[in-house]
Amino acid sequence: GAHLLQGLMHRDIDLIGFLESLGKDVGYIYEWADVRIEECPTVGSFSEQVTPDESIERILQEADELRVRLGLDEITPICILAAVVKPQVAFSLEQLKSLPLREHEIINHLSGQKSPTSVLNSFEQNNNTIAFSVLNQYCIDKTEQARSESIDKIIGREKETRSLIEVLCRRSKPNVLIVGEPGVGKTALVEGFANEIIKGRVPTMLKNAVLLELDTSLLMAGTSYKGEIEDRMKKVINECKKLDKAILFIDEIHSVVDSKGNMNGVANLLKPELARGEITLIGATTFEEYRKIIEPEQAFNRRFEVLPILEPDTNTAIKMVEVLLENYQLHHQIEVDKEAIPECIRLAKRYAKGKKLPDAAIDLLDRTMAAIKMLDELSLQDLDLWKQDYDTIKQQKDLNEDDKIFELQWMYTQLQNRISPILWGSLKEQPQIETSYNSIQIEELIDKVYDELKEYAAIKREKVGKLELAAVMAAKTGIPIGKIQAQEKEKMLNMESHLLKRVVGQDHALKILADA
Numbered sequence: 001g002a003h004l005l006q007g008l009m010h011r012d013i014d015l016i017g018f019l020e021s022l023g024k025d026v027g028y029i030y031e032w033a034d035v036r037i038e039e040c041p042t043v044g045s046f047s048e049q050v051t052p053d054e055s056i057e058r059i060l061q062e063a064d065e066l067r068v069r070l071g072l073d074e075i076t077p078i079c080i081l082a083a084v085v086k087p088q089v090a091f092s093l094e095q096l097k098s099l100p101l102r103e104h105e106i107i108n109h110l111s112g113q114k115s116p117t118s119v120l121n122s123f124e125q126n127n128n129t130i131a132f133s134v135l136n137q138y139c140i141d142k143t144e145q146a147r148s149e150s151i152d153k154i155i156g157r158e159k160e161t162r163s164l165i166e167v168l169c170r171r172s173k174p175n176v177l178i179v180g181e182p183g184v185g186k187t188a189l190v191e192g193f194a195n196e197i198i199k200g201r202v203p204t205m206l207k208n209a210v211l212l213e214l215d216t217s218l219l220m221a222g223t224s225y226k227g228e229i230e231d232r233m234k235k236v237i238n239e240c241k242k243l244d245k246a247i248l249f250i251d252e253i254h255s256v257v258d259s260k261g262n263m264n265g266v267a268n269l270l271k272p273e274l275a276r277g278e279i280t281l282i283g284a285t286t287f288e289e290y291r292k293i294i295e296p297e298q299a300f301n302r303r304f305e306v307l308p309i310l311e312p313d314t315n316t317a318i319k320m321v322e323v324l325l326e327n328y329q330l331h332h333q334i335e336v337d338k339e340a341i342p343e344c345i346r347l348a349k350r351y352a353k354g355k356k357l358p359d360a361a362i363d364l365l366d367r368t369m370a371a372i373k374m375l376d377e378l379s380l381q382d383l384d385l386w387k388q389d390y391d392t393i394k395q396q397k398d399l400n401e402d403d404k405i406f407e408l409q410w411m412y413t414q415l416q417n418r419i420s421p422i423l424w425g426s427l428k429e430q431p432q433i434e435t436s437y438n439s440i441q442i443e444e445l446i447d448k449v450y451d452e453l454k455e456y457a458a459i460k461r462e463k464v465g466k467l468e469l470a471a472v473m474a475a476k477t478g479i480p481i482g483k484i485q486a487q488e489k490e491k492m493l494n495m496e497s498h499l500l501k502r503v504v505g506q507d508h509a510l511k512i513l514a515d516a
Contacts, residue, residue: 001036001053001055001056001059001084001089001090001091002033002034002036002037002090003033003037004056004059004080004084004090005029005033005036005081005084005090006030006033006034006037008077008080008081008084009026009029009030009033015077015078015081018078019101022101022105022106022109024100024101025100028100029099029100029101032098032099036091036095055089055090058083058089058090059080059083059084059089059090060075060080060083062082062083062086062089063075063079063080063082063083064079066079066082066083066107067079078106081106082103082106082107085099085101085102085103085106086103087103134232134235134236134239135212135236135239135240137218138214138215138218138219138232138236139212139213139214139215139236139248140212140213140215141210141211141212142190142191142194142211142212142213142249143194143197143198143209143210143211145191145194146191146194146195146197146198147198151191151194151195152188152191152324152327153195153323153324154185154188154189154191154192154195154320154323155319155320155323156312156316156317156319156320157185157188157189157192157309160189160307160309161189161192161193161196163307164176164178164189164190164193164282164307165193165196165202165203165206167305167307168206168247168280168282169203169205169206170305172277173274173277173303173304173305174277174280175274175280175281175282175283175303175304175305176281176282176283176304176305176307177253177282177283177284177285177290177294177301177304177305177306177307178190178282178283178284178285178307178309179284179285179286179287179290179306179307179308179309180284180286180287180308180309180310180356181286181287181311181356182286182354182355182356182359183311183355183356183357183358183359183360184309184310184311184312184356184357184358184359185309185320185358185359186251186284186309187251187284189309190211190213190249190282190284193211194211197209197211205245206245208244208245209245209246209247210243210245210246210247211247211249212240212246212247212248212249213248213249213250213251214236214248214249214250216250216251216252216255216256219232219233219236219266229266230266230268230269233266233269234269236248237269237270237273237279240279241278241279245280246279246280247280247281247282248279248280248281248282249281249282249283249284250281250282250283250284251283251284252284252285252289253283253284253285253294254285254286254289254290254292254293254294256270257293257294257297257300258293267297267300270300271299271300271303274300274303275303281303281304283304287308290306311356311357312357312358314342314345314346314349317345317349317357317358317361318341318342318345320357320358321341321344321345321358321361321362321365322341324362325341328362328365328366328369329369331369332369332370332372332373333373334369334372334373334461334462334463334464335462335463335464336365336369336463336464337463337464337465337466339465339466340365340463340464340465340466340468340469341365343466343469343470344361344364344365344368344469345357345361347361347364347469347470347473348360348361348363348364348473349361351473351477351479352364352473353477364469364472364473364476365464365469367472367476368422368464368468368469368472369464371420371421371422371468371472372422372461372464372468374420375420375422375423375457375461376460376461379419379420379423379457380454380457380458382418382419383419383450383453383454383457385418386411386414386415386418386419387450389411389414390411390415390446390450393407393408393411394443401438401439404439405437405438405439405442408433408439408442408443408446409433409442411446412433412442412445412446412449415446415449415450415453419453419457421471421472421474421475422461422467422468422471422472423453423456423457424453424471425467425468425470425471425474426453426456426467426471427449427452427453427456428452431445431449433445499513
């Protein structure tokens with residue numbers, strides 16, 4: 001009975017509003033049920049079969065009798081609640097004395113309606129409220145976000161957007177599976193489609209469409225019993241079907257298809273709905289996950305038309321970044337040099353692993369702007385704090401030569417780690433401590449580097465340039481980009497001689513290749 005009472009307090013049941021309308025403290029009722037659960041006898045050994053106790057049968061019988069008295073067609077959660085708090089059904093009279101909820105309060109509230117039919121209508125209205133709130137609980141309204149201009153602009157995906165709209169206007173199987181590598185803009189394409197809906201640049205049948213993104217993490221959050229995810233998803237599907245034109249978007253859709261995942265039951269719910277054409281679905285996934293998880297599920301896969309999204313070329317990526325630039329400049333209050341954008345694209349394409357353009361370039365630019373902001377505000381302070389520790393080491397007289405060299409090397413490493421990579425990259429030279437240096441030579445080197453850093457830290461940076469981008473990328477990857485570029489130039493200059501050693505009899509062709 002106590003477990004059932006706690007279950008009735010769950011937000012999906014939506015009895016919390018009813019109890020609050022009676023002036024009841026829901027938190028106290030939940031804690032009261034907790035105490036009753038602790039009083040339950042514990043079983044020493046684990047049993048695979050969990051069965052309800054005798055009180056559950058009494059509760060359901062009492063709830064059914066109340067249903068008959070009220071003239072309802074089915075047992076409602078309120079009927080069960082009234083049965084739970086009735087003395088000698090789930091709890092003794094002595095136990096219920098400390099519970100601030102009485103059966104007669106619930107009955108009187110329901111009986112206060114004009115007729116049994118109005119009681120039913122009242123509960124159905126409450127259920128409608130529950131149903132409508134389901135979309136607010138587990139979905140994000142992308143069309144509403146577009147209306148409030150909280151979605152970034154998108155450019156360079158006009159062809160893909162047109163294809164997406166064409167598929168959604170089909171009579172049969174109007175479902176799209178957007179497939180592309182991480183960072184190419186799959187979600188951005190869907191958000192761009194939401195903008196098209198709001199601006200009216202869609203066919204008549206999509207004019208009043210509502211684009212809802214399913215938040216799978218919220219769908220899974222707080223689930224306590226088997227099948228609860230499926231119950232929630234069923235409510236979402238039913239509510240989508242009530243709307244004139246609802247389009248459901250599921251990002252990372254492979255997570256609901258994967259037979260080894262927690263959400264496999266969601267895919268089983270979607271299959272018959274897609275087969276009957278009762279809901280319209282947009283999914284997004286990567287090529288790898290599509291081939292590994294979705295493609296083998298033919299019953300699911302054949303309901304979709306695959307829309308591949310490829311990485312944009314350099315010119316398109318530059319335009320994509322330029323469109324978004326204003327929002328980032330407003331956020332960071334930092335300008336971006338015009339020449340920095342092509343460099344940002346080049347660095348991101350070359351060195352960013354696991355992500356594609358344009359997202360990799362946007363991430364690099366955003367990170368660099370944040371680093372510059374932090375550099376301007378904190379670098380002098382960071383240097384001063386480091387200098388205090390450094391001076392303490394220098395003033396220690398009881399250290400022998402080896403210990404002092406070790407401590408000074410440590411402080412030099414700390415200097416590199418504590419300051420911004422942009423500030424470190426501003427140095428004309430980045431000297432390394434040689435093994436032959438004594439403590440005095442190391443101190444001279446550190447003092448020189450510190451003075452130069454202090455000078456650069458005093459300069460306020462208001463623009464993102466090539467140097468700042470390269471410094472941040474070097475810090476992210478651990479690759480000294482300047483050194484790599486120098487090595488590549490040397491390789492290019494010596495390409496012909498290297499090729500001549502390996503390829504015989506093609507001297508003229510190799511010369512043309514090297515010159516190109």
